[in-house]
Amino acid sequence: MSLPVITATALGLVVSLVIVAITAMGFFQSKNHMPVEGRTVLLTGASEGMGRSAALQLAAKGANVIIVSRNVGRLEETLADVKAAAKSPSTQRFTYISADVAEHDYAARVVAEAMAWNGGSAPDIVWCVAGMSTPLLWAMDEGSMAASRRNMDVNYFGAAEMSQAILREWLAPENSTSPQAEPKHIIFTASMLALFAIVGYGPYTPSKWALRGLADTLAMELNLYPDNPVRVHVVYPGTITSPGFARENQTKPAVTVELEKDEPPETPDTVARRSIQGLEAGKYFVTVSFLGELMRCGVMGGSPRNNWFVDTVLGWFIPIIYFFVLRGLNATVLRYARTHGHPSTYSTKK
Ligand SMILES: NC(=O)C1=CN([C@@H]2O[C@H](COP(=O)(O)OP(=O)(O)OC[C@H]3O[C@@H](n4cnc5c(N)ncnc54)[C@H](OP(=O)(O)O)[C@@H]3O)[C@@H](O)[C@H]2O)C=CC1
Ligand SMILES: CCCCCCCCCCCCCCCC(=O)[C@@H](N)CO
Numbered sequence: 001m002s003l004p005v006i007t008a009t010a011l012g013l014v015v016s017l018v019i020v021a022i023t024a025m026g027f028f029q030s031k032n033h034m035p036v037e038g039r040t041v042l043l044t045g046a047s048e049g050m051g052r053s054a055a056l057q058l059a060a061k062g063a064n065v066i067i068v069s070r071n072v073g074r075l076e077e078t079l080a081d082v083k084a085a086a087k088s089p090s091t092q093r094f095t096y097i098s099a100d101v102a103e104h105d106y107a108a109r110v111v112a113e114a115m116a117w118n119g120g121s122a123p124d125i126v127w128c129v130a131g132m133s134t135p136l137l138w139a140m141d142e143g144s145m146a147a148s149r150r151n152m153d154v155n156y157f158g159a160a161e162m163s164q165a166i167l168r169e170w171l172a173p174e175n176s177t178s179p180q181a182e183p184k185h186i187i188f189t190a191s192m193l194a195l196f197a198i199v200g201y202g203p204y205t206p207s208k209w210a211l212r213g214l215a216d217t218l219a220m221e222l223n224l225y226p227d228n229p230v231r232v233h234v235v236y237p238g239t240i241t242s243p244g245f246a247r248e249n250q251t252k253p254a255v256t257v258e259l260e261k262d263e264p265p266e267t268p269d270t271v272a273r274r275s276i277q278g279l280e281a282g283k284y285f286v287t288v289s290f291l292g293e294l295m296r297c298g299v300m301g302g303s304p305r306n307n308w309f310v311d312t313v314l315g316w317f318i319p320i321i322y323f324f325v326l327r328g329l330n331a332t333v334l335r336y337a338r339t340h341g342h343p344s345t346y347s348t349k350k
Helices: 003-028 049-060 072-084 106-117 144-170 205-224 243-248 254-260 268-280 290-297 308-340
Strands: 040-044 064-069 094-098 125-128 184-189 230-236 285-287
Touching: 003 308, 040 049, 040 106, 040 144, 049 064, 049 072, 049 243, 049 268, 064 072, 064 106, 072 094, 094 106, 106 144, 125 144, 144 184, 144 205, 144 230, 184 205, 205 230, 230 268, 230 290, 254 308, 268 285, 285 290, 290 308
Parallel strands: 040 064, 040 125, 064 094, 125 184, 184 230, 230 285
Antiparallel strands: none
């Protein structure tokens, strides 16, 4: 047999073994590492899209829910849906707080309002979902730098400020409990693009990679507070058929649309459900598809692993997969360039 055939067979065999291991592990997974019943969850970016779906699903699991976003009308509509999804409507509590996560110091006010509403206690879980995406070609599309600053303000600083405000509360000495206490959770929402970047997302992708850098830092820094147990997580969704996705498609370069065809879109409900499953399984980096798992294992570097065996074995083979994938994707971009000429001549979709 030729070397490529042997390589492909060996690769197929090992990936199959790993899939069996992942499945078996999921099958035996029992402990819920993020119970929410009776606890209070604050979600930013939860009046629409994936955040809204997550709020409904967490309410159905018995959580008290605080949703945060800008538009009060949408917050009121979504809050009614969250209440209707409650597991125990007579005991669970729900509210909303209107805030722009891109505003300096928004988070301190939101945390204070949340605590005042929550009987003086801080939320137990904070999920930073709020985000936006403005796909543009970096060099030739007008407004790409302004879009990049806006995306950084919303996607990175919107989550960074919230994490600092809530950690100042959770980690305060007067809130020390014990290493065995039920941990608090701070959850960032990145994107598969923060595992594997593609053309056209220059204003967006860096803001999501930055979340990984902060999360890895906090994953180590939180060891300074053994008596204030807090877990940090990053969720990496793939394409979500949300209102945000419809908005971003208005500026998305055609070549980007071409490449994204390789990644199947999912509904906000599905992405939220798989994200919560990963969080309940105690995962640090949470992906929502096998493709996402492959991409995650390709970038682990010095990040905490979900499973050292699976992550390491899959990680051995990703470079081989990327050898072929990158060749294919770059060939597609090159073909696009040959067909459509210089990007300065493209008409950006309105
Ligand atoms: N859609 C996709 O294909 C993908 C999305 N993601 C990420 O997943 C997350 C959810 O995405 P998606 O479901 O599409 O979200 P949507 O764009 O559909 O909804 C965004 C939500 O965030 C709120 N929001 C937006 N900007 C702000 C702001 N400045 N301050 C406060 N709230 C804000 C919106 O409410 P309001 O406007 O009223 O403030 C809304 O509730 C985001 O972080 C996104 O980057 C990751 C991968 C793929
Ligand atoms: C190991 C195998 C690698 C295969 C590569 C496949 C190439 C396509 C990847 C595109 C993924 C985009 C999903 C997130 C989109 C997003 O975040 C925006 N919609 C912003 O909201």
